Amino acid sequence: MMRKACSLIALTVMLFLALAPAAHALVLDLSNKRIEIRYSFDGADIILFGTVGSSAAGSINDPFDVVVVVRGPEEAMIVRRKEKLGFIWINGESIEFPAAPGYYAVAANRPLNEIAATNEFLATGIGFENLHLAFEGGARRSQTVPEFKQALFDLRTSKGLYRQEEDSVTMIGEGLFRMDVHLPANVPVGEFQIDAYVFQNGQFKVRERIPLVVDKEGFERAVFNFAHESPFLYGLMAVVIALVAGWVAGVVGKKS
Amino acid sequence: MTLYLPIAELSMNIFFIIGMGAIVGFLSGMFGVGGGFLMTPLLIFSGIPPIIAVATESNEITAASVSGALAHHRRGGVDMKMGLVLVLGGAVGALIGVQTLTILKALGQEDLIIKLAYFLFLGTVGFLMFWESVRAIVRQRSGYIPPPINREDRHKAWIHKLPFKIRFRKSRLYISILLPIGIGMLVGVLSGIMGVGGGFIMVPAMIYILGMPTNVVVGTSLFQIIFVTSLATINHSINTQSVDVFLAVLLLTGAVIGAQVGVRAGAKLKGEQLRALLALMVVLVGIKMGYDLIADPAEMYTEASIEGGGH
Numbered sequence: 001m002m003r004k005a006c007s008l009i010a011l012t013v014m015l016f017l018a019l020a021p022a023a024h025a026l027v028l029d030l031s032n033k034r035i036e037i038r039y040s041f042d043g044a045d046i047i048l049f050g051t052v053g054s055s056a057a058g059s060i061n062d063p064f065d066v067v068v069v070v071r072g073p074e075e076a077m078i079v080r081r082k083e084k085l086g087f088i089w090i091n092g093e094s095i096e097f098p099a100a101p102g103y104y105a106v107a108a109n110r111p112l113n114e115i116a117a118t119n120e121f122l123a124t125g126i127g128f129e130n131l132h133l134a135f136e137g138g139a140r141r142s143q144t145v146p147e148f149k150q151a152l153f154d155l156r157t158s159k160g161l162y163r164q165e166e167d168s169v170t171m172i173g174e175g176l177f178r179m180d181v182h183l184p185a186n187v188p189v190g191e192f193q194i195d196a197y198v199f200q201n202g203q204f205k206v207r208e209r210i211p212l213v214v215d216k217e218g219f220e221r222a223v224f225n226f227a228h229e230s231p232f233l234y235g236l237m238a239v240v241i242a243l244v245a246g247w248v249a250g251v252v253g254k255k256s
Numbered sequence: 257m258t259l260y261l262p263i264a265e266l267s268m269n270i271f272f273i274i275g276m277g278a279i280v281g282f283l284s285g286m287f288g289v290g291g292g293f294l295m296t297p298l299l300i301f302s303g304i305p306p307i308i309a310v311a312t313e314s315n316e317i318t319a320a321s322v323s324g325a326l327a328h329h330r331r332g333g334v335d336m337k338m339g340l341v342l343v344l345g346g347a348v349g350a351l352i353g354v355q356t357l358t359i360l361k362a363l364g365q366e367d368l369i370i371k372l373a374y375f376l377f378l379g380t381v382g383f384l385m386f387w388e389s390v391r392a393i394v395r396q397r398s399g400y401i402p403p404p405i406n407r408e409d410r411h412k413a414w415i416h417k418l419p420f421k422i423r424f425r426k427s428r429l430y431i432s433i434l435l436p437i438g439i440g441m442l443v444g445v446l447s448g449i450m451g452v453g454g455g456f457i458m459v460p461a462m463i464y465i466l467g468m469p470t471n472v473v474v475g476t477s478l479f480q481i482i483f484v485t486s487l488a489t490i491n492h493s494i495n496t497q498s499v500d501v502f503l504a505v506l507l508l509t510g511a512v513i514g515a516q517v518g519v520r521a522g523a524k525l526k527g528e529q530l531r532a533l534l535a536l537m538v539v540l541v542g543i544k545m546g547y548d549l550i551a552d553p554a555e556m557y558t559e560a561s562i563e564g565g566g567h
Binding site: 037038039040041042043075076077078079080081082087088089090091094096102148151152154155156185186188216219220221223224227228231232234235236237238239241242243245246247249250251252 | 258259260262263265266267315316318319320321322323324326327364365367368372482486489490491492493494497499501502504505508512515549550551552553555556557558559560561562
């Protein structure tokens with residue numbers, strides 16, 4: 001009885017696999033699925049590989065385009081605008097984005113505007129301008145949101161955390177493509193999502209997602225956790241280290 | 257060779273950090289100051305977030321003051337009793353300073369208060385110091401000898417009217433305890449907000465307001481700075497988790513080496529010249545901070561992650 005059930009399941013799985021390729025035309029893999037931040041961390045480069053097989057959407061012989069979107073963990077961010085108060089500049093109006101991506105990169109095999117029309121990207125949510133970012137602030141502020149959103153994009157781009165069309169997808173041939181994902185040293189820790197979109201003749205065809213984890217490891221993780229979980233003890237430890245270091249320096253300084 | 261700083265969450269060149277420590281250490285050794293007023297702006301300038309610069313620098317100053325206070329203690333230059341009274345006020349002040357900074361950080365104005373405090377206090381103190389030392393140099397050249405000040409006349413009348421008088425044997429003083437507590441508190445507030453030891457305010461206050469003999473002034477100031485910066489460090493840790501021990505240790509490594517060289521260099525200069533040079537440096541830092549507030553910013557917007565996100 002048991003055996004019969006098993007073979008039935010196996011048969012179903014085989015049948016499913018036989019029909020599945022049409023739905024899974026896009027396969028992705030990463031050179032490294034887990035980035036560990038240690039003391040010597042100075043950013044990381046990882047390689048995304050992908051292959052497009054034949055599907056109901058068309059065969060690989062037809063030309064296609066690939067757009068890759070990398071999104072880092074969401075962070076609450078606040079953007080402030082400087083205002084002049086008398087003689088001095090102070091931080092004035094501010095808008096909070098409770099869930100902006102901590103890292104955001106868009107790469108494609110050729111300029112986005114050649115791949116498809118703006119509407120197509122709007123529908124798929126590709127590109128920072130098409131991200132729906134929630135914001136906090138009154139209705140009065142809704143007019144100024146685009147400016148603040150643009151400022152957030154510019155500031156984060158200058159920090160190397162937003163990379164829209166700065167990197168590119170390389171088409172290797174035979175349906176194979178690759179992309180180098182650049183993570184700067186100040187990359188936020190957490191879970192990343194890498195989405196690859198295939199376009200053909202200006203139409204979105206298929207999407208596939210692969211996760212990536214960036215985390216502090218070993219000593220760096222221990223120190224960070226210590227500081228956040230027992231801040232009083234951490235502060236005490238910092239003081240003790242300073243007292244001992246100062247005492248040692250004082251004794252050594254006397255001798256020399 | 258870069259090192260990832262786990263609290264500041266960025267990578268920095270180790271030799272760059274040690275080098276900054278060494279330069280400030282050299283100057284602090286030469287002039288006999290803590291150097292916090294130079295180090296904190298330097299850290300901010302090199303890309304460390306202001307609040308982390310302030311908190312981490314408090315931590316580093318603790319170490320620098322310990323070695324300085326030890327040296328003065330060996331020479332009998334620390335008035336423990338006076339130091340502890342100053343600490344009493346300083347502890348309350350540091351708490352107020354750190355709380356103020358925490359609240360202002362939530363309002364997005366911590367940058368403003370840090371720069372404003374630097375401009376006002378460094379500008380004023382530096383200018384007065386510069387004026388005083390230049391006058392001393394000019395008088396020395398022209399052979400003018402100032403009349404000696406009578407020890408009994410050191411205090412203004414209102415100071416003698418204050419209650420709760422206490423005897424400070426080592427400083428040869430009989431004054432109200434409220435005075436050192438008040439001064440300690442003011443310096444504590446500045447320490448919490450500016451990430452400095454506060455020696456540049458403490459030392460003149462001890463000489464001109466308390467009337468302490470100069471041989472115990474620097475040692476006692478350093479002694480109380482140990483406690484106040486320790487408390488500031490713990491407060492910053494609890495409130496904002498912004499003390500980066502890695503950064504502090506690297507800075508003080510450089511500072512210790514620099515200070516040794518600085519002390520020798522300082523011995524070759526005259527007192528007034530040293531004071532004039534130090535004053536000039538203090539004024540320049542103050543003016544730079546003030547200029548940053550007035551000048552049109554290169555970037556109209558600033559962006560910051562809001563703390564409390566799970567990492």
